[in-house]
Amino acid sequence: MVNIYDNANQLAKDLQETPEFKDLQAAVKAVMDDQESADLFKQMDALQTKIINAQQTGAPLSEDDQKAYQELNKKVQDNKNIVKLLQSEQVVYKLLDDVQKTFTNPINDLYADLRK
Numbered sequence: 001m002v003n004i005y006d007n008a009n010q011l012a013k014d015l016q017e018t019p020e021f022k023d024l025q026a027a028v029k030a031v032m033d034d035q036e037s038a039d040l041f042k043q044m045d046a047l048q049t050k051i052i053n054a055q056q057t058g059a060p061l062s063e064d065d066q067k068a069y070q071e072l073n074k075k076v077q078d079n080k081n082i083v084k085l086l087q088s089e090q091v092v093y094k095l096l097d098d099v100q101k102t103f104t105n106p107i108n109d110l111y112a113d114l115r116k
Contacts (some may be wrong), residue, residue: 011099020091027085037081044076 015021031037047069054061063071076082 001086005086015083015096018095024085024088024092025037027081027088030081031085034081037079040072041082044058044072044082047072 031041050065051061051069053059054065059113076086
């Protein structure tokens with residue numbers, strides 16, 4: 001019998017060997033190694049969490065938070081380490097999206113005749 005969890009764990013290990021993951025790993029290290037980039041990333045992460053929480057609860061975003069986001073966004077766009085990290089992250093998530101589509105194809109195939 002197939003243990004799908006063993007396969008998923010192996011896939012997680014395989015992901016770590018891809019060039020996409022290694023690029024992301026290097027980008028994370030570059031941010032960590034630069035104090036300004038690391039601090040900026042932490043600020044961005046905290047503000048994004050605050051925004052997401054506000055959206056989930058339906059609370060309006062304060063003008064101060066909106067202004068802080070715009071200012072922080074400008075700083076992030078000017079920081080080459082964070083830009084590289086975000087680009088590398090997008091590439092990894094694209095890879096994961098492609099893999100997920102592969103996994104879900106059998107489910108979609110099951111429903112194909114029903115959708116005709």
